[in-house]
Amino acid sequence: EVIREVGAGANGRDVRKKFADSPFGWPQDAIDGSLIALHATGHLTAKYQGNALNVGQLDQNKVARTEFRVESATISAKQKIRLRGLFLEPGLSAKPSDDLVEKSSEFLDALEHLAEHAGGEAPLPQRPSVSHLADLRSLAGNERLVKMLDEHDTLKANAKDWKAAADLAEKRTPVWERLERFTSHGCELPEFSEINSARSSIVDDRLLLDSTDHVTPLVKKAAGALRSAVKGAHKQFTDTHAAGMKSLQANKAWQDITDDNHQKILREEGIADVGADLVGKFKNFRASGRRLL
Numbered sequence: 001e002v003i004r005e006v007g008a009g010a011n012g013r014d015v016r017k018k019f020a021d022s023p024f025g026w027p028q029d030a031i032d033g034s035l036i037a038l039h040a041t042g043h044l045t046a047k048y049q050g051n052a053l054n055v056g057q058l059d060q061n062k063v064a065r066t067e068f069r070v071e072s073a074t075i076s077a078k079q080k081i082r083l084r085g086l087f088l089e090p091g092l093s094a095k096p097s098d099d100l101v102e103k104s105s106e107f108l109d110a111l112e113h114l115a116e117h118a119g120g121e122a123p124l125p126q127r128p129s130v131s132h133l134a135d136l137r138s139l140a141g142n143e144r145l146v147k148m149l150d151e152h153d154t155l156k157a158n159a160k161d162w163k164a165a166a167d168l169a170e171k172r173t174p175v176w177e178r179l180e181r182f183t184s185h186g187c188e189l190p191e192f193s194e195i196n197s198a199r200s201s202i203v204d205d206r207l208l209l210d211s212t213d214h215v216t217p218l219v220k221k222a223a224g225a226l227r228s229a230v231k232g233a234h235k236q237f238t239d240t241h242a243a244g245m246k247s248l249q250a251n252k253a254w255q256d257i258t259d260d261n262h263q264k265i266l267r268e269e270g271i272a273d274v275g276a277d278l279v280g281k282f283k284n285f286r287a288s289g290r291r292l293l
Contacts, residue, residue, distance in 0.1 A: 123207060
């Protein structure tokens with residue numbers, strides 16, 4: 001009787017009224033229990049406030065404002081196997097005992113997560129559109145599964161492409177951040193004019209995930225320019241310090257001070273020595289760049 005009344009569509013409030021009145025006279029708990037049970041067994045699909053409800057999500061508090069429809073679509077054993085294979089693509093597990101409608105919601109969640117990380121602000125490409133996932137999410141029960149089978153190849157390609165893009169973004173984003181740090185330190189060096197120009201092109205054209213890695217060569221070039229600048233500054237400082245010490249040692253007043261006091265004064269003024277050329281101590285400048293910059 002309930003399935004016949006729901007037919008092509010009916011809301012819970014109307015179903016309650018139908019079976020509470022004569023000639024049925026059913027108590028509300030019995031009506032609600034029938035709707036919930038038929039939804040749990042897959043005979044009815046349910047939408048609450050426009051969102052499809054999975055098994056276990058329908059309760060008495062939602063019945064009155066839920067739209068019910070008789071489940072008309074059927075899924076064959078072969079189609080179930082194909083769906084489980086699709087659900088594996090973004091890294092989910094899919095067992096024969098799993099509820100496929102519930103698993104389809106997990107699949108859509110996983111795809112949306114991949115899409116979120118497959119793009120972003122420049123220099124990343126724009127995030128892929130997920131409007132077709134929202135359309136699928138709006139469907140309930142086997143109707144959603146049938147539609148997913150219709151779009152199987154597209155969804156499989158989405159999972160593969162978006163996962164590859166998300167993985168690449170995770171790999172290249174730290175390299176890009178290193179380039180940003182290097183350019184902030186070397187912005188006034190003439191060698192960075194070409195580097196900054198190339199960096200701007202990467203941002204403007206959103207090339208971080210391009211098939212060609214445009215960033216790593218710039219990081220190496222920036223690292224080399226910074227290393228040269230630091231070594232040059234260190235040499236200049238060393239020469240200046242040596243000249244200053246030579247002038248100081250020639251000073252009559254300085255010569256009248258004992259050696260112990262010489263060292264004390266130099267230490268207090270912070271000019272006892274130049275300090276080590278740290279850049280030259282690191283074999284891997286990329287490691288030193290992370291430590292020093």
